[in-house]
Amino acid sequence: MFQYYCLNPISKVGLEKFSDSYTKTETAEEAEGILVRSAAMHDMEFSDKLLCVARAGAGVNNIPLDRCAEKGIVVFNTPGANANGVKELVFAGMLLASRDIIGGINWVISDKGDENIAKAAEKEKKKFAGTEIEGKKLGIIGLGAIGVKVANAAKHLGMEVYGYDPYVSVDAAWNLSRDVKHVLNVEDIYENCDIITIHVPLLDSTKGMINKEAISKMKDGVILLNFARDLLADEKDVLEGIKAGKIRKYVSDFPNPTTAGQEGCIVIPHLGASTEESEDNCAKMAVKEMMNYLENGNIVNSVNYPSLDMGVCTQAGRVAIFHKNIANMITKFAACFGDEGINITDMMNKSRGEVAYTMFDLESPAEQKIIDKLQSIDGVFRVRVVK
C-alpha cells in the first residue's frame, strides 16, 4: 500500500486514477508521494518516508529541487498538460489590453438603472475603443509548450509572429508554424513587436529579464503579457514604463501589492491553468508519473532526476540508488551484490548534472545488510528497495 497527500486541491478525475493500492492521507509526514499545484514548499521539512513530489502543472519554482534531489526525493511536473488553458487566457489578455473591454463593462454596471442606457452607450462607447490584433507584430519569448501554442494560434489570427528561444526543443520546433520568424536575439523582439508575451520558467537566469533596460528597447505603446511568473519582470520598472507612456498595458496572471489595482495593469488571479480540462490533464499525468515511480522505480518527466524506465520488474528484486554523478559508483554498487552472490540481471544508469540514478534488477531479493552497505558508500543519497 502507498499513501499520498494533496498539498493543494487536485482534480478528482486525476485522483480516481489511483488504484486500490493507494490511500489519501491527511498529513504530509505519512505520505510516500505529495501532489501539489502552486503551494510553496521551500520551508517544508520532508519526512524520511517521502519518495516523490508530483507538481500538477509546469512551473516548479515553488519546490526546493536541489534539497529534494539530495534526499533522493524525485520531483515530477506535467509538461504541456495545461498549455492550452494558458494559451487561451493569453489571447483573452491580449484582447482585454487592446480594447478597453473592462472599462466598458464597468461603465455598463455603473449605469445599470438608466432606462436610456442603450442611447447613452452609443454616446459613451468612443471612450472604450481600441485596436485590433490582426496585423500586429507579436513577440514570444520562450517557445515551449505554451509559447508554441500561442505562436500557432496567433498566426491563424493574422498576426506577424516573432519567436525567441535559445534552447528550443526539437519537439517544440517540429510543432511550430513555419511562418513564425525565429529570432536569435531577444532585442529583435523588443525592437520590433507591438505585443510581447513571455513564456519561460522562473530561473536565476530569467529572473527580472523584463527590466528598465529591456523596456527602453521596446516600441512606444507596447503591450506586455506575463502569464509565466511575476518575478520575470522588474514590475517597478514596468510601472515606470506605464507612467512614461512607453507601455500601453501590462497584463499579468500574478497578483501582488506592486501591480494590483495599478493604472495600466490588468491583473488576473493566476487563472491560466484554472480550467476543468487543464486541471484534469495535469492531475492525470501527475498521478500516472507517481504510480509508475512508486511501483516500478521508473522516472518520467522529472525536473531533478534523469529519465529512466526499466518497465515492470519481472525479477525477484529491484533496487534503486540515488547518488552523486561521480566516478566508480557502479563498480562499487555491483560489488555489494556480487559479494553476496546476487546476480544482476539488468541495470540502467542515467545522470543529470550533479546527480545520478541507477536501478538494478536482481535474481534474488537484496537483504538488509546489502542495502546498508550500499547506503554507506560515499556519494549515495538514498537506496530504495522497489521490490
Ligand SMILES: NC(=O)C1=CN([C@@H]2O[C@H](COP(=O)(O)OP(=O)(O)OC[C@H]3O[C@@H](n4cnc5c(N)ncnc54)[C@H](O)[C@@H]3O)[C@@H](O)[C@H]2O)C=CC1
Ligand atoms: N499562468 C499559469 O497558470 C501558468 C504558468 N506557467 C508558467 O509558464 C512557464 C512556461 O510553461 P511551458 O511553456 O509549459 O514550459 P516549457 O518548459 O514547455 O517551455 C519553456 C520554454 O522556455 C525556454 N527558455 C528557457 N529560458 C529561456 C530564455 N532565457 N529565453 C527564452 N526562452 C527560454 C525553454 O527553452 C522552453 O522552451 C512555466 O515555467 C510556468 O512558470 C505554466 C503553466 C500555467
Ligand SMILES: O=C(O)CCC(=O)C(=O)O
Ligand atoms: O496549478 C495552477 O493553477 C498553476 C499553474 C502554473 O502556474 C504552472 O503550471 O506553472
